[in-house]
Structures are given as structure tokens and as C-alpha cells.
Amino acid sequence: MSIGIVTEPDWGLGGIGVFGEEVCPRLLRREGTVRIEVDRNGVRSLPFPSVLTYGKRWLVGSKLRDRIAASDAAVVFLPDHRYLTFDPGSVPQTVVPYVHDILPVTTLFSDVPSTLFARLYTRRLSALDAAICASRFTASDLRLRTPFDGETPVVYQGVDQLPSNPEETFEYDLVYVGSTIDRKNPAFLSDCFAAAEEAGFSCAAVTDRDAELPGDRFSEVSAESLGALLAGARFYLHPSKQEGFGRPPVEAQQLGTPVVGLRTPINEEVLGEPSEAWLPIETPTDLVEVLRGDGVDYEALEARSAENAARFSWETTADEIFDVLRRYR
Incomplete structure (x- = not known):
């Protein structure tokens, strides 16, 4: 019997x-795996759960269920x-999801349909025997926010060093990459940027088009430009309050750029x-005191940042996920 890997075009x-x-192409290169493709076109980028997309997501789920049931x-x-x-009980296979971050799909919503959908989702998740989690924090949060009592093996995500265009140079004292949704702590982000700018330090963010932040802002950049931006910072x-893993700060560490952030359990687990x-x-x-260099051994911090980030690679992620899946075959 094979291992099915759900993919998207x-x-x-x-x-x-x-x-x-x-991850998925790496898993599919392993012997004994088969592709099960799903198309979430028109649904992928919309909020989850959402009353506006409830019917579309239900339809996508029904098609995926049929493809899973028909596979060997x-x-x-x-x-995802x-x-x-x-309903995972409607297929004969053992279904194992990767839980990136459980908070967005378990938070109470303002409208009744979305709240009911979130509750239905958590019941389905709780019916599974296992869920691979992005971190120990995510595994703990999964049990805290849902009645899930299955196995929660932890497999960290990979972080490959971003390419950098040698012809591009950025020189900023402080950089942020990500959205400004509530759990990313946008008020703290804005206050930090404002304090840094007032103290004479330069800031830049790669974030939402409509985000209002002091300093320079980029809404879309290439991987090469992002690599150059992080490397030059x-x-x-x-600033995030809640993450399931948090890849951008580790990408910064990969390039030797030290991270400054709140002391949260997920940061202590992932950032070193x-x-x-x-x-x-x-x-x-x-933050301003850090930017001024008060008591900061920058060279040691830079070296330890890169050393910590070296723990994470996509090959290791795929290897460990495959090992987990083989246990349930």
C-alpha cells in the first residue's frame, strides 16, 4: 500500500x-508515494473559515474526499x-495533516456560520489519530484549543537561504517581513518602527499594500531582493505574539542577521x-537600546544566529514527515 501526498497545481x-x-515534491520522490491532486482555485487566498467561502470549501473538500477514497x-x-x-471517517485511509498554526481556525468568530464551521473543523480534526505539528508550541496549542487527543509528532519546517542579487544593496537598521494581521502584533510593530525612526535609525518592511508604518515599505519583492534586504539589515x-513556526525571522538568521523579538515560547523554541x-x-x-549597540556583541550574535538557522532544512523536513507517515501505513 502506498502513501498519498495531496498536492496542488x-x-x-x-x-x-x-x-x-x-515538501510535497520531495515526498513524491520517495518510493511508495502517489500524488492526489486538489484544486482550490478561487478559494486558496480567501480567509478561513469564512461565511463567503463556506460552500466553495465544502465543495473542494468533497472532491478531495472522493479522490482520496479512490486512491490505493x-x-x-x-x-495544509x-x-x-x-469527514476523515468517510474514507478508508488514515489521514494525517500538517498543522502549521491552529489559532486561525479555532479563534471565536463574530458571525454564527463561521463559528459553526470552525467548530465542525475542530471536530473533524479531533477525529484523527495523528497530526504532524510545526513545533512543540503548536502541538501544545492544538491540545489546548481543541479536544484532539491523538499523536502529535513535531516536524520543523525547512528554511533554505534566500538567493541574493549582488547588484542590489540595502542598508537598513531594522527590517520586518510579514502581514499586519492582529496576531502579528501590528501596534507593537508600528510603535517599534516609530521609536527607531525617531532615534535616527532606518526601517523597512515587506508587508501589506495598505499597511501604515514609518519608514520604507515594499508590498512585493522577488526572492533575490528579499534576500538582499535581509542580508543588508x-x-x-x-513582533509577533503568536506563530506556529515563524519562517521569516529564521530566514534572517540564515543570512546572519540577528533577530529582535518578544520573549514567547515559540521564539525560544525556534530562534534558539x-x-x-x-x-x-x-x-x-x-529596541532602540539594541539599535544603539548598548551591550550587544554583534559578531557573536551574528554567528549564533546562522548556527541556529542551520538546524532547519527542507530535506530534513521531508525525511521526518516521510518517517512519520510510514508508521501509519
Whole structure:
């Protein structure tokens, strides 16, 4: 019996899209795997759950369920846990999703249909025997926010060094990459940028088109430009309050750019030893002190940042996911 890998013809943008593009082709190169393709065209980029897309997601889930049931796979890997818009008990296979971050699909919503959909999703997730989690924090959060009581093996995401265009140069004291949704802590981000700019330091962000932040802002950049931007920064700001893993700060570490962020459990797990591989702060004033270089051994911090980021690679991610899936075949 084979292992089914759910894939998409076009993964789209965002962290989950990068994960699918990097992991699924590597899994499909392994002996005994089969492709199960799903098309979420018109649904992929929309909010989840959403009353506007409830019917579309249900239809996508029904089609995926039929394709899974018709395959000869014994176990099926869902690279995005939000594919679980079908009853896992309706297929003969063991379904194992990858849980990137459980918060967005378990948070209470303002409208009744979306709340009911979120509850239905968590019931379906809880019916599974196992879910691969992006971190120990995600595994803990999964059990906290849902009645899930299955196995939660942890497999970290990979982080490959971004390419850099040698003809591009950026010189910023502080850089941020990501959205400005609430859990990313946009108020703290804005306050930090404002404090840094007021103290005479330059800031840049790659974020939403409509985001209002001090300093320079880019809404779309190539991988090469992003690599050059991160490599040229003195520090990377990671203001987020909640992450399932958090790839951008590790990408910065991969290029030797030290990270400054809040002292949260996920940061301590993924970014390495606080004050050695990254610098914890509590206020914008703390950030300004870091930018001024007060008590910062930049060379040691740069080296330990790169050393921490070297723990993560896509090949290792695919190897460990495949090992987990074989246990359920």
C-alpha cells in the first residue's frame, strides 16, 4: 500500500504555499508515494473559515474526499490542515495533516456560520489519530484549543537561504517581513518602527499594500531582493505574539542577521537561546537600546544566529514527515 501526498497545481503565495512547494515534491520522490491532486482555485487566498467561502470549501473538500477514497493509498498526508473540510471517517485511509498554526481556525468568530464551521473543523480534526505539528508550541496549542487527543509528532519546517542579487544593496537598521494581521502584533510593530525612526535609525518592511508604518515599505519583492534586504539589515524585528513556526525571522538568521523579538515560547523554541542567538525585548525603548549597540556583541550574535538557522532544512523536513507517515501505513 502506498502513501498519498495531496498536492496542488498552483500553491500560491504565503508560508503554506512555500511549504507545499518545497515538501510535497520531495515526498513524491520517495518510493511508495502517489500524488492526489486538489484544486482550490478561487478559494486558496480567501480567509478561513469564512461565511463567503463556506460552500466553495465544502465543495473542494468533497472532491478531495472522493479522490482520496479512490486512491490505493493506505495513509494520506495533507500538507495544509485546512484541507480538512471533509469527514476523515468517510474514507478508508488514515489521514494525517500538517498543522502549521491552529489559532486561525479555532479563534471565536463574530458571525454564527463561521463559528459553526470552525467548530465542525475542530471536530473533524479531533477525529484523527495523528497530526504532524510545526513545533512543540503548536502541538501544545492544538491540545489546548481543541479536544484532539491523538499523536502529535513535531516536524520543523525547512528554511533554505534566500538567493541574493549582488547588484542590489540595502542598508537598513531594522527590517520586518510579514502581514499586519492582529496576531502579528501590528501596534507593537508600528510603535517599534516609530521609536527607531525617531532615534535616527532606518526601517523597512515587506508587508501589506495598505499597511501604515514609518519608514520604507515594499508590498512585493522577488526572492533575490528579499534576500538582499535581509542580508543588508542590521537587525530583523519579529513582533509577533503568536506563530506556529515563524519562517521569516529564521530566514534572517540564515543570512546572519540577528533577530529582535518578544520573549514567547515559540521564539525560544525556534530562534534558539535568548540573548545568545536572538535578543528578547519588551518595549520599543528596549529596541532602540539594541539599535544603539548598548551591550550587544554583534559578531557573536551574528554567528549564533546562522548556527541556529542551520538546524532547519527542507530535506530534513521531508525525511521526518516521510518517517512519520510510514508508521501509519
